[in-house]
Amino acid sequence: MPLLQIDHLKKYFKNIKAVDDVSFCVEKGDILGLLGPNGAGKSTTISMIATLLAPDSGTIRYKGQDILKEPKSIQQSLGLVPQEIALYPSLSGRENLIFWGKAYGLGGNALSKRIDAVSGIIGITDRLGDKVKKYSGGMKRRLNIGAALLHEPEFIIMDEPTVGIDPQSRNHILDTVKALARDGATIIYTSHYMEEVETLCSRVCIMDYGHIIAAGTKEEITSSLGGQFEISVKLGKEDKALSEKLGALGCVSAISMEEAEIRIAAKAEDASAKAILKVIAASDADLVSFDIEKATLETVFLNLTGRALRD
Numbered sequence: 001m002p003l004l005q006i007d008h009l010k011k012y013f014k015n016i017k018a019v020d021d022v023s024f025c026v027e028k029g030d031i032l033g034l035l036g037p038n039g040a041g042k043s044t045t046i047s048m049i050a051t052l053l054a055p056d057s058g059t060i061r062y063k064g065q066d067i068l069k070e071p072k073s074i075q076q077s078l079g080l081v082p083q084e085i086a087l088y089p090s091l092s093g094r095e096n097l098i099f100w101g102k103a104y105g106l107g108g109n110a111l112s113k114r115i116d117a118v119s120g121i122i123g124i125t126d127r128l129g130d131k132v133k134k135y136s137g138g139m140k141r142r143l144n145i146g147a148a149l150l151h152e153p154e155f156i157i158m159d160e161p162t163v164g165i166d167p168q169s170r171n172h173i174l175d176t177v178k179a180l181a182r183d184g185a186t187i188i189y190t191s192h193y194m195e196e197v198e199t200l201c202s203r204v205c206i207m208d209y210g211h212i213i214a215a216g217t218k219e220e221i222t223s224s225l226g227g228q229f230e231i232s233v234k235l236g237k238e239d240k241a242l243s244e245k246l247g248a249l250g251c252v253s254a255i256s257m258e259e260a261e262i263r264i265a266a267k268a269e270d271a272s273a274k275a276i277l278k279v280i281a282a283s284d285a286d287l288v289s290f291d292i293e294k295a296t297l298e299t300v301f302l303n304l305t306g307r308a309l310r311d
């Protein structure tokens with residue numbers, strides 16, 4: 001039995017189908033990547049899993065129990081790291097952890113020990129006495145994670161935990177996620193950063209417009225493209241006319257452009273590269289770089305939706 005089983009989940013806001021017939025499961029010990037652009041339905045989905053939002057229809061079962069009928073079955077085991085920072089800026093880091101620890105029912109020596117342990121995990125021990133308003137964005141993100149770990153949850157949901165932070169804090173957060181998984185936690189990790197999901201996750205669900213459009217291991221998802229490649233064409237400036245010409249090639253299955261970079265999902269590596277380079281040369285475009293790599297999760301998304309993940 002999966003730790004978490006979601007079947008035919010739906011949530012509509014007026015005419016917007018935020019989550020539209022979504023089904024997936026999470027096995028104990030997995031890091032499941034819930035991947036998709038902003039507005040795909042990721043945050044709405046995890047809000048329903050965390051019992052913060054009621055679905056219009058569908059079922060969510062945690063350890064076999066229907067959490068819509070028995071919300072405490074998941075609430076006591078769950079650590080939720082929200083996308084929005086849930087901290088009090090006028091309090092110190094330690095005071096924030098004390099506040100959230102008491103909210104989880106902790107106190108006394110038990111809470112002190114957990115604060116010491118958690119601050120070590122997230123790497124802010126030497127800054128616990130400072131007020132949160134003096135923290136960098138990355139430090140706030142780390143403390144946000146720490147608050148969710150105080151009660152030693154066995155199931156953790158992290159909603160876009162690295163948005164808008166510096167590379168050092170981002171790497172520390174990724175290392176923290178790996179360490180939690182090694183210690184036995186089960187994790188849902190939502191992101192629109194493809195490289196994070198490829199680095200962390202054992203299984204992946206790709207969402208777009210409220211639907212799951214691909215699911216499985218990374219290998220299963222990328223192998224579904226049957227040997228396609230992704231080609232990145234970087235130009236000195238944006239060139240929509242060139243993008244249209246490349247998109248008309250028979251070897252190109254999908255194409256997107258973001259500023260001066262054109263990303264192409266293509267078949268037959270050598271033949272595709274030659275055909276694409278021939279069009280670029282004929283257009284007199286300002287070519288900066290031309291890179292080819294095997295199909296990635298980004299290629300899958302491009303192929304299924306006709307756009308790059310962060311378009």
